[in-house]
Amino acid sequence: MAATEIREVVLADATTSLAEYEASGGYAQLARARTLTPNEITDELLASELRGRGGAFFATGRKWSFVPTKDMIPKPHYLVINADESEPGSFKDNEIMSRVPHRFIEGCLITAHAVDSQHVYIYVRGEYTGPYEIVTAALDEIRDRPDIRGDVTIVVHRGAGAYICGEETALIESLEGKRGQPRSKPPFPAISGVYASPTVVNNVETMATVAPVLAMGAAEYAKLGVEHSRGTRVVSISGHVANGGNYEIEPGISLRDLIYAEHLGGGVPGGHTLKAVIPGGSSTVILKADEIDVGYDFDSLAALRTAMGSAGVICLDERVCMVQLGIRVSEFYEHESCGKCTPCREGTRWMTAILRKLEAGDATAGELDLLLDVCDRINGKCLCPLGETAAMAVASYVAKFRDEYVAHIAQGGCPFGDSSPLDHVLAPVAQGHLPGRLPEGKRLEVVHG
Amino acid sequence: MADQLVTVQIDERSIQVPKGTGMVETAAAAGIEIPVFCYEPRLGPPVGACRMCLVEVEGMPKLQAGCTLTAQDGMVVKTARTSEQAAEGQNSTLEFILINHPLDCPVCDKGGECPLQDLTFRYGPGNTRMSFPKRTMEKPIPISPLIALDRERCILCYRCTRFSESVAEDGQLVAINRGASSVIATFEDEPYKGHFSGNVTEICPVGALTSTQYRFEARPWEIQNVPTVCGHCPVGCNITATTREGKIKRVLSRNHPEVDEGWICDKGRYAFNHLVALDRITTPLRKAGPRRFEAVSWDEAIDEAERLLRGGGATTVTALSGGESVEEAYALAKIMRQGLGAHNAVLPETPSELGGSPLSAIRDAKTVVVLSDVPVVERAPIVDLWIKAARRAGATVSYEVPTGPIGALVTDETSKAAGIDAEHVYVLPFTPNGRGVADAWSAAGDEDPVDAMQRVLIISGDEAATDPGVRALAVEAETVIGIGMFEESFRGIADLVLPGTSYLERDGTTVNLEGRLQRQRRAVLAPVPDVLAWLSKLGERFDVQLSPHASVLFDEVSERCFGGVTYAELGEHAPLPLRSAETPAYPAVRADMPRNQGSALRLVAYKPLFSGAAVERTPELEFQQPGAVVELAPEDARARGIRNGATVTVSSNGTSVELQARVARDLSAGAVRIPRDHAGDLHPTVEVSP
Numbered sequence A: 001m002a003a004t005e006i007r008e009v010v011l012a013d014a015t016t017s018l019a020e021y022e023a024s025g026g027y028a029q030l031a032r033a034r035t036l037t038p039n040e041i042t043d044e045l046l047a048s049e050l051r052g053r054g055g056a057f058f059a060t061g062r063k064w065s066f067v068p069t070k071d072m073i074p075k076p077h078y079l080v081i082n083a084d085e086s087e088p089g090s091f092k093d094n095e096i097m098s099r100v101p102h103r104f105i106e107g108c109l110i111t112a113h114a115v116d117s118q119h120v121y122i123y124v125r126g127e128y129t130g131p132y133e134i135v136t137a138a139l140d141e142i143r144d145r146p147d148i149r150g151d152v153t154i155v156v157h158r159g160a161g162a163y164i165c166g167e168e169t170a171l172i173e174s175l176e177g178k179r180g181q182p183r184s185k186p187p188f189p190a191i192s193g194v195y196a197s198p199t200v201v202n203n204v205e206t207m208a209t210v211a212p213v214l215a216m217g218a219a220e221y222a223k224l225g226v227e228h229s230r231g232t233r234v235v236s237i238s239g240h241v242a243n244g245g246n247y248e249i250e251p252g253i254s255l256r257d258l259i260y261a262e263h264l265g266g267g268v269p270g271g272h273t274l275k276a277v278i279p280g281g282s283s284t285v286i287l288k289a290d291e292i293d294v295g296y297d298f299d300s301l302a303a304l305r306t307a308m309g310s311a312g313v314i315c316l317d318e319r320v321c322m323v324q325l326g327i328r329v330s331e332f333y334e335h336e337s338c339g340k341c342t343p344c345r346e347g348t349r350w351m352t353a354i355l356r357k358l359e360a361g362d363a364t365a366g367e368l369d370l371l372l373d374v375c376d377r378i379n380g381k382c383l384c385p386l387g388e389t390a391a392m393a394v395a396s397y398v399a400k401f402r403d404e405y406v407a408h409i410a411q412g413g414c415p416f417g418d419s420s421p422l423d424h425v426l427a428p429v430a431q432g433h434l435p436g437r438l439p440e441g442k443r444l445e446v447v448h449g
Numbered sequence B: 001m002a003d004q005l006v007t008v009q010i011d012e013r014s015i016q017v018p019k020g021t022g023m024v025e026t027a028a029a030a031g032i033e034i035p036v037f038c039y040e041p042r043l044g045p046p047v048g049a050c051r052m053c054l055v056e057v058e059g060m061p062k063l064q065a066g067c068t069l070t071a072q073d074g075m076v077v078k079t080a081r082t083s084e085q086a087a088e089g090q091n092s093t094l095e096f097i098l099i100n101h102p103l104d105c106p107v108c109d110k111g112g113e114c115p116l117q118d119l120t121f122r123y124g125p126g127n128t129r130m131s132f133p134k135r136t137m138e139k140p141i142p143i144s145p146l147i148a149l150d151r152e153r154c155i156l157c158y159r160c161t162r163f164s165e166s167v168a169e170d171g172q173l174v175a176i177n178r179g180a181s182s183v184i185a186t187f188e189d190e191p192y193k194g195h196f197s198g199n200v201t202e203i204c205p206v207g208a209l210t211s212t213q214y215r216f217e218a219r220p221w222e223i224q225n226v227p228t229v230c231g232h233c234p235v236g237c238n239i240t241a242t243t244r245e246g247k248i249k250r251v252l253s254r255n256h257p258e259v260d261e262g263w264i265c266d267k268g269r270y271a272f273n274h275l276v277a278l279d280r281i282t283t284p285l286r287k288a289g290p291r292r293f294e295a296v297s298w299d300e301a302i303d304e305a306e307r308l309l310r311g312g313g314a315t316t317v318t319a320l321s322g323g324e325s326v327e328e329a330y331a332l333a334k335i336m337r338q339g340l341g342a343h344n345a346v347l348p349e350t351p352s353e354l355g356g357s358p359l360s361a362i363r364d365a366k367t368v369v370v371l372s373d374v375p376v377v378e379r380a381p382i383v384d385l386w387i388k389a390a391r392r393a394g395a396t397v398s399y400e401v402p403t404g405p406i407g408a409l410v411t412d413e414t415s416k417a418a419g420i421d422a423e424h425v426y427v428l429p430f431t432p433n434g435r436g437v438a439d440a441w442s443a444a445g446d447e448d449p450v451d452a453m454q455r456v457l458i459i460s461g462d463e464a465a466t467d468p469g470v471r472a473l474a475v476e477a478e479t480v481i482g483i484g485m486f487e488e489s490f491r492g493i494a495d496l497v498l499p500g501t502s503y504l505e506r507d508g509t510t511v512n513l514e515g516r517l518q519r520q521r522r523a524v525l526a527p528v529p530d531v532l533a534w535l536s537k538l539g540e541r542f543d544v545q546l547s548p549h550a551s552v553l554f555d556e557v558s559e560r561c562f563g564g565v566t567y568a569e570l571g572e573h574a575p576l577p578l579r580s581a582e583t584p585a586y587p588a589v590r591a592d593m594p595r596n597q598g599s600a601l602r603l604v605a606y607k608p609l610f611s612g613a614a615v616e617r618t619p620e621l622e623f624q625q626p627g628a629v630v631e632l633a634p635e636d637a638r639a640r641g642i643r644n645g646a647t648v649t650v651s652s653n654g655t656s657v658e659l660q661a662r663v664a665r666d667l668s669a670g671a672v673r674i675p676r677d678h679a680g681d682l683h684p685t686v687e688v689s690p
Helices: A018-023 A028-033 A038-048 A060-065 A092-099 A101-114 A129-141 A168-175 A204-216 A255-260 A298-303 A322-336 A342-360 A365-378 A385-400 A402-411 B023-029 B084-099 B115-123 B159-166 B199-203 B266-276 B298-315 B326-339 B381-392 B434-443 B468-476 B531-541 B550-561 B619-624 B634-639
Strands: A078-083 A119-124 A153-158 A199-203 A233-239 A245-249 A274-278 A312-317 A444-447 B005-010 B013-018 B054-057 B076-078 B141-144 B147-149 B173-176 B183-186 B209-211 B224-229 B238-244 B247-253 B285-289 B292-295 B317-319 B344-346 B367-371 B396-398 B406-411 B422-427 B456-460 B479-484 B496-499 B508-511 B517-520 B601-606 B629-632 B647-652 B655-663 B671-675 B685-689
Touching: A018 A101, A028 A101, A028 A204, A038 A060, A038 A101, A038 A204, A060 A199, A078 A101, A078 A168, A078 A204, A092 A101, A092 A129, A092 A204, A092 A233, A101 A119, A101 A129, A101 A204, A119 A129, A119 A168, A129 A153, A168 A199, A199 A204, A233 A255, A255 A274, A255 A312, A322 A342, A322 A385, A322 A402, A342 A365, A342 A385, A342 A402, A342 B084, A365 A385, A365 A402, A365 B084, A385 A402, B005 B023, B013 B023, B023 B076, B054 B084, B084 B115, B141 B183, B159 B173, B159 B199, B199 B209, B199 B247, B224 B517, B247 B266, B266 B619, B285 B298, B298 B456, B298 B479, B298 B496, B298 B531, B317 B326, B317 B468, B326 B434, B326 B456, B326 B508, B326 B531, B326 B550, B344 B468, B367 B381, B381 B396, B381 B406, B434 B508, B434 B550, B456 B468, B508 B550, B629 B634, B634 B655
Parallel strands: A078 A119, A078 A199, A119 A153, A233 A312, B005 B076, B317 B344, B317 B456, B367 B396, B367 B406, B406 B422, B456 B479, B479 B496, B601 B671, B629 B655
Antiparallel strands: A153 A444, A233 A245, A274 A312, B005 B013, B054 B076, B141 B147, B147 B209, B173 B183, B224 B238, B238 B247, B285 B292, B285 B496, B508 B517, B601 B685, B629 B671, B647 B655, B647 B685
8 A cells, every 4th residue: 555645746846936946956857858869758758657647547658659750740740738627526737737837848848859849739728717827927937048948839728618628639629720529539649630740639747747757767756656557646636525625646545545634635524424436537437435445546446447537536425415416417518518429419418307307306217227228328439538428427326326316216306405515516517607718819828939 | 552452341241442441331342331420421531420330340349430440451340230239329329319309300301311211210219218308499590592401400410511611611601509509500690602502401411401492392202303414514513303293393413423523503503493484485486676575386486487597598697505405506507507508606615625534633633723714613613622622632722833743724715724734634614515516516517607798697595695795796687586595685686586495404415524425314394395396397498307306416416526425325424535536626706805915904704603594583592693802813912902801993994893802812913803793894904903
């Protein structure tokens, strides 16, 4: 069992100031990386066993190695940073961009060198006005520093409030000015991404980890965590927990410790008891309170058919109605479905309708089975994971809390009534809400290379 | 590499296909259907949106979309025929599509010829488990005077928006909103105005986009579909004319992969109502006053025609439209040349001897050169789509002669192709069948015209009758005999008018800009006797043997001009080349365009696609007519400080018009382009000022 301490690698020595960052050794790894060949850096990342922190957990070095050389495909290479963090329950990238913007940028520049790219796009979630200001301010600071910037142009692009644009191909479509809808893969972005050119899409946290990996050395970094889940992760703990927030820990820590340790989640407040935990953001399979004695790492969670995902741990106490949770989550995915593929577009809407009927007490036992069948019919048939994860998540609520669903039917209504405190856990779908607007002319910031 | 064959097993059948072949095509080659909605290879790469084509692939845990899957060696694929999982997947997709589909099939124009109905019949659930109110929306929404949109029926396959974005490249049809609220819309709710808009009604797999002309007009089991060829422009798109109770109800495309790839323009699709125009000539007419005709019997008309023609004798001049069938032109030519010895013809144009390549070769060219004063889309619309397809495939499209090899040259004048070495050359004629008409005229005789005062003029077709040059001849002639469809075309100029027919009302052949000889079939009976029938009668008066049957006349022309090919050899998708190597000598025609003079700009007052007798009689096409726009080359615009969209004054010799400027990349410097109807009385050379 791994240590329960906070282990700050990404979030260490937080500063937004270039001078302070450089004083503590910032951008030194970039300078060193530029003396190495792209292959040497990629090999170092492979050795570190760093896996992508966006949620899919794909080995970062491997992803980079897929980019063909410019001899093979004579087109520019693009590096795209996915900062469209939109998964309910995840807010780590927000904090990383806000607290260590230069470490993040340094990682971007090292990666650009590793994948032979002179063009970096940072696609920031539209609502993230704070991190956007901080990252653009940090980019302003290196504007007059050709030694840092090199020949790389970094463009910050603000999203317009679509969850689906966190999916890498939909993000690319959106970046190209098109409707944010996923592309069919293959071709994968490494071959044909932005403007049909080789493209690497990496998550913010992954980028912020690159410089520390080089600083520590791959071997040291790979000593952290547990097998298949090396290094550290910034975990967002939220919901019915005393100390909600981001904590950088080593994977392998027990989920119970994450929630209950004094220096971490601090337990369930107000004398309430834990009912369930969504371990990796709203799209992951739920765990019951008696399932939390599990390592918070890829393999251990996979054994329970769930995942670390984007590391958003959502705690739910005994007051939460699982049908209401289902509605909240299903509504979210219905609202965010891009509308491209049939099962997701039509299925999530149908799921919500059945769940609402259950909650109102008007449903029959047959309709509970219908709900599961609809989930089953979405699952495995969609173009991208959005619909599939919605179906899996909701189906897991029914599977693990079936009695509660049946009780809604038997009692002809919700046993919890209006007392189920969900609004502090997962915000309801906003109607007609637009992302925060910045003054004119600030929507696109370019650092000229 | 591209030809490397791989073996794929589909439903226990083995099939060899080139590596990378799409799975839908691979299965089809094995005689197995993979059902699709969104998949349509003509719209570009597959998108995998509808999820109808799910198949099971050995070694892959999840069902795969057949449309995006490509054949790899040793792949084992199971469709719904042999895989329960695939069948369940397709049943799921249909259930999801149908939960919000209104199922108003009894009152849907698509009913009976609807892919959604057909695939539900074969793969879908027979009942519904949806107990909630369906999604309802305002409907139908007229996205243009031609197209109605029913958003409830829409299954969001995105075929129409992909057509707009990636085929017509007009970008006007888009999807707005998200998820289950996604709907098809035009940008800013402006009408969908474009040369090719009607194609979206045909690729729509449900009744979401329907033609307003066809709305509630027919059920598919009470219609007849007649395969024929469009007669509106020199492309000769292959079409299907749908008729019900002897009337044309709609025109659909009929994919000829070398000619049109299954796309047709809105003129070809929607202008058929000119057949029932109010001023359609239904009996022979004799002049009864300066602007007045009176009806005469056929016997009287034939007598009168004979009398007038004998008066003209060998000096009679024949003005042809280029819209006649080869057989009509030949029958008329035979009477004139062999009966009267009248060898003087005014042909609509000198057919180019260049060509002979299929239009589809444009798409495969690496370099396409367009040298045309007239916008290609206005004269031969589908050629514009082939050029766009070439550009999307990576070709360089240039509007001047580049250095290096040229794959395809598209030009509006034969002379511009002189000295240019291009693999494929396409000259865009003015008229739909100018080439066939010239062939027909040559086939009927080869003597030279007598040099004498021209007293009698015979005008064949409304296009000739409305041509300013022909009308000038008519003023000089003592007697004018007209053959045409509309009274308005001949009023005031003709002494005798014999009723003409449309390309949809006759059998015959036509020669397109490639030189491809194609068959037109009679889709509906004309309200008047067939032109060949009364020409045959008239021929008898001059001892000219003329069959009233197109096939017999065709054989006569074919013997002389087309190497003796038969109707049967033309078939429903006529091949290339079928013309004899020996090209007849064409007589000279009307004067050329004026050339540049000094620093002034040369005016190209072009005839837009949406103009002419048929369009003028189709009110719903009015919105498609071009605006009051003058197009300038980028250099000329820059030199005059004119920006795109600015209002400018175009002037010449004391006359001027105000027009909106548009900077056109496809125009060469020194020329400006104005739709004919907006050019006013401008002279051939103009100046443009801000």
